[in-house]
Amino acid sequence: xxxxxxxxxxxxxxxxxxGVVVTRNVVHAALALLVSxxxxxxxxxxxxxxxxxxxxxxxxxxxxxxxxxxAIMLTRxxxxxxxxxxxxxPLAALASLAFLGVLAPSFIIDRVENTQSQNASFEGxxxxxxxxxxxxxxxxxxxxxxxxxxxxxxxxxxEEEG
Amino acid sequence: MVDLVxxxxxxxxxxxxxxxxxxxxxxxxxxxxxxxLMLNAVNINLIAAASHMEGTGKFSNFDGQLxxxxxxTVAAAEVGLALALILRLYRNKSTVNVDEINLMKW
Numbered sequence: 001x002x003x004x005x006x007x008x009x010x011x012x013x014x015x016x017x018x019g020v021v022v023t024r025n026v027v028h029a030a031l032a033l034l035v036s037x038x039x040x041x042x043x044x045x046x047x048x049x050x051x052x053x054x055x056x057x058x059x060x061x062x063x064x065x066x067x068x069x070x071a072i073m074l075t076r077x078x079x080x081x082x083x084x085x086x087x088x089x090p091l092a093a094l095a096s097l098a099f100l101g102v103l104a105p106s107f108i109i110d111r112v113e114n115t116q117s118q119n120a121s122f123e124g125x126x127x128x129x130x131x132x133x134x135x136x137x138x139x140x141x142x143x144x145x146x147x148x149x150x151x152x153x154x155x156x157x158x159e160e161e162g
Numbered sequence: 163m164v165d166l167v168x169x170x171x172x173x174x175x176x177x178x179x180x181x182x183x184x185x186x187x188x189x190x191x192x193x194x195x196x197x198x199l200m201l202n203a204v205n206i207n208l209i210a211a212a213s214h215m216e217g218t219g220k221f222s223n224f225d226g227q228l229x230x231x232x233x234x235t236v237a238a239a240e241v242g243l244a245l246a247l248i249l250r251l252y253r254n255k256s257t258v259n260v261d262e263i264n265l266m267k268w
Contacts, residue, residue: 006164010172017176017199021183026191033195036176040202043172046164047213049227052205059234064198064241071191071245075252085186086261092185096178103174111167112214128224129231140235147239151246157253 006046012039026072034065051125169210177203190251190258194244201237205230 016036020029041056086092129137176199183196212226252258 002164014175017179020195047209049209052227059238067241067245071248075258089186092182096182100178107170125224133228140232144239147243151242155246155249
């Protein structure tokens with residue numbers, strides 16, 4: 001049962017990812033990215049990481065796709081319906097496949113047999129987040145604050161300055 | 163039960179797809195999307211390793227999941243900043259094609 005679900009989700013994830021990198025339409029690319037990200041949330045459920053699946057749907061499926069859609073809408077130019085790739089795309093494909101050729105065998109050679117997935121409870125995650133990981137948690141909030149203030153300052157138009 | 167190695171292979175394939183997107187795409191928006199794919203691949207790897215770990219030891223079981231939470235946080239900040247940078251670029255140069263943005267190219 002877990003196998004069937006995992007294979008279906010893996011096909012959706014990889015298909016969505018391929019859709020992002022091969023489609024000629026930038027809005028279709030955003031929708032393919034959405035499919036891929038929701039399928040990744042399903043993969044988290046197969047791994048018994050319910051909290052991460054929730055966060056994935058909320059942050060990626062909700063916020064990040066909307067922000068990317070805004071970026072697409074606000075920068076719509078004449079060449080958008082027919083976007084083109086770089087001329088070096090065969091070289092890029094070759095380099096990517098070579099990287100996969102290094103990565104995949106290294107995972108297979110060092111594989112751990114007969115592992116058992118286990119559930120991480122919400123309580124455990126919360127306790128760990130606010131004890132062991134309290135300092136990184138605070139730094140992450142600072143990173144978000146600085147990034148968003150920086151984004152406002154960068155995106156502000158010239159007339160409003162000074 | 164699905165073994166750990168299958169999740170790792172899924173993560174490797176997704177990462178490589180994102181890598182190809184970053185190298186071959188011209189539009190800055192599509193490059194940001196490909197970076198999101200790569201970050202998701204890393205998250206799959208971390209969470210798979212975390213939930214397949216043995217229960218005892220110095221580290222708690224949830225460390226991989228917590229690092230994934232921080233990665234999602236940083237990804238959200240990154241997309242917000244990327245939107246601001248792309249808007250600025252579009253306003254100044256009227257394009258988001260990264261091949262045409264060569265102001266700092268020697």
